[in-house]
Amino acid sequence: MSEAINDQPKIVRTERGLSISGTRITIYDVMDYVTADYPTHFIQGLFNLSEAQIETALQYIQNNRSLVEAEYQQVLQESEELQQHYKQQNHERRLRSQQSPPKPGMEAAWEKLRVQRARRQLSA
Numbered sequence: 001m002s003e004a005i006n007d008q009p010k011i012v013r014t015e016r017g018l019s020i021s022g023t024r025i026t027i028y029d030v031m032d033y034v035t036a037d038y039p040t041h042f043i044q045g046l047f048n049l050s051e052a053q054i055e056t057a058l059q060y061i062q063n064n065r066s067l068v069e070a071e072y073q074q075v076l077q078e079s080e081e082l083q084q085h086y087k088q089q090n091h092e093r094r095l096r097s098q099q100s101p102p103k104p105g106m107e108a109a110w111e112k113l114r115v116q117r118a119r120r121q122l123s124a
Helices: 002-006 027-035 040-046 051-063 065-099 107-123
Strands: 011-014 017-020
Touching: 011 051, 017 027, 017 051, 017 065, 027 040, 027 051, 027 065, 040 051, 051 065
Parallel strands: none
Antiparallel strands: 011 017
C-alpha cells in the first residue's frame, strides 16, 4: 500500500526549479498556460501529463500562489534578459559578417545577391 502513496505525483525542486515529479516539466511551463487561461485538458494534453499530474500542479499553484507567482516572474525576467543578450549577440555577429569581405571565389555570388536585394528594395 505504501508504494501507491509514493507513486503519487509531487512538486519537487530541481535544478530547473519547481517541477512535476517524474517529468522535466516545470510549474513555470504550466503557469504560461494557466495565466493565458487555457483549459486544463489542453495543458494536460500539451505536456502529456496524467490526470493526477495536472491536478497536482494546479493544486500546488493554487495553494502556493504567491511563491509560484514570484518565482514565475523571476523566470520570465531571466528569460527576457537572455533573449535580449542573444538578440544583441546575433546583431553584432550579423554586422561583422556583413563587413567582412567575401571568401575567395564567392565574389560573383555575393554580387548577384546584392543586385537581387537592390531590386527588391526598389520594388517595395
